[in-house]
Amino acid sequence: MIAAPVNQLGSRIKAPILVVDDDENILDLVVMSLEITGYSTESARDGAEALEAVERGRPGLVLLDMRMPRLDGWGFARGLAERGIGDIPVVVMTAAHDARRWAEEIGADAYLEKPFDVHQLLDTVKRVLEERGG
């Protein structure tokens, strides 16, 4: 059903990309965008679910919304650090005008300010993975 990968880079990545957002539409949109490019994904609706997913298996990258119920983006970042896996690449996604500052606060690799388009999203993911993966 899914079309041929547009970007062959995705197929070389073994670990899935974890997408965290409490907005169902954004979550599905990001997952879909990544999957039609050939990335494998996992999804979570808040920071707590995301930490559970991380415990099941280390993701290759996390796309992280900041304002979420239960456990927010800052809480999730603390959770990663507490588990000694703070080195997982993180890209912040937020509609707040403080996107850049928030990304710096949790030591994220990059940020995407909503509204972002699919190409922006994919370019950012690709760039961060290249920088981190070598």
Next chain:
Amino acid sequence: VTIEQVLQLLTLLPFVAIFLVVVREAVWRPYRTHVLIALFFSALALAVGIGWVFALLEAEQPRVVQAVTRTLAVALPYLLLRLVAEFAAVPRLLMAAAGIGLVVGVGIVFLFPDLPPLATAFIVAYFAVLQLYSAARFVGAARSEPGVTRRRMQAAAAGSVLLGATILVAGVRITIHDDGMLGELLLRLTLLGSGLAYLAGFAPPPLLRRAWQQPELQAFLQRVTRLPWVGDIATVLRGLEAGAASAFGADRASIMLWDPETGILWVPGDGPDGRGTEARPGQYIAGRAFAEGRPIFTLNAAADDPEHADVYRAFGARAVMSAPIVAGGERLGVLSVYGPRPPVFAEDDLDLVQLLADQAAVTLEARRLLEEAADLRAREEATRLRDDFLSAAAHDIKTPLTSIMGFAQILEIKAEADPDEPVNVDLLRRISSEAQRLRQLVDRLLDAGRGEVGGLVGKHREDVDLADLAREVCGRYRRPLHPCVVQADGRIPAAVDRIRMAQLIENLIQNGQKYSPDGGEITVRLWSEPGADGGVARISVEDRGIGIPAQDLPHVFDRFRRAGNIDDRRFAGMGLGLYICRMIAEQHGGRIWVESQVGAGSTFHVAVPRNGPMTEEEATG
């Protein structure tokens, strides 16, 4: 130079000084009081002066000169009594007796130049009785007068007693033919004492005046120190006026404020814009002082300003003193003090009025600065609220916009990759629903604007079962984390704007869910309360969320206002939801309020009349 000559010169000096001051005053301001004071001290200075000249020449006074000197002396107590009558009621009989005494005295002086004991006794007695009477009246008047006037009255009393004593000593010396040094010394000392006391009373040096004004000024300052911080401008003015009236022991004082834009002086009152009496510069005594930029006074306001005579009479003002209130070269207004009778020592009072006006200027200026600071804070707060609102509005709009853009791009990518594949209807549906969400946001912004002008709720009312409506809305907001439960006893019918009522319930449910980040049931309760005119329909929406701090409770229904414990990072929002709820409730003729405890949750209450809002006829009938 003998000690006697030094003493004689010393005795003369105060009288010359007083003479110069009071004559100048009488020429400058020729009121009757001033003229009488000038006459009294001219006679006194002349009598003392003639004596001094002949003593200096070591010559006997010729008979005629002696008679003139003595006539002047005999006239003194009569002139003093006339002066006393200016500020105290002197019995007519006494005044007449004093007149007769004066004629008899002058007759004695000319007919019996050798002053036989009986004649001397008459003159001394006449002198002593009137001087003591006047002194007593000065003391009496001093009691009812404030500050400087009181001290000056007391000094005048002392001067009168000592002058009486001087004549007594002179009379005794003449009777017993005493030429000794001791008698001369006693005579000179009482005269010197009288001169100094009169100097303090009628021509006090500025230093003495300031010292005597100090207590009044101090009392005034104590009264007005806190004024800039209290209440509204009317309260501040009342405080200043009360302080000024009390400093003078006057009946009342008033402050008019200058409005440079309209060029009018005004006092706070019941008129439009909270103004009472208004005056142009030059109008009333106050307006004259303001226009001339200097303190002025009138002993008879009704006569000096006949145009407004009835106004002055209406509040029993006879003497009026006004001084401009000026701060840093800028005219702020004018202070006036009203009294039922003329001031005895007008120039002092005028001085004090100006001092108080200057202090009033400081108070008004301080108040203005405080007001400016408060304005600035309010403007900063408004700017902050607007900035918060703009960033919240931007956030709320960006999220659905991201979905719409993204899904559309995915459809595009898919279509380009495989043009033959059927269009993904789910994505189209999502785009459509996110566009709806965007529209709802825009509607809410527009609603807030409409709510402001009262046009949020339409005129149209339909009979709606609110319980049914609540169930319908609740059904749309069932979330695993936030179950929505409706509790109602049967039907709750009410005549409302159905769409707006649904919006109100929806906003409250959304609000409850939003501020319960850890989950929790949202309970919507509905019931009817019996009462006049069909009673009231009640709705409450309860959550178990973060709650609202007590100090924010009065503000949560304000536009753009969000409670202080809302962490911007967790909860985006425009702060319009509850504001719109309030508009809907109020425009249904009802009201909305909230009970809350931080950490335990909030319960929002709505009460709307079941038969719709009362019409104006119903409200008044």
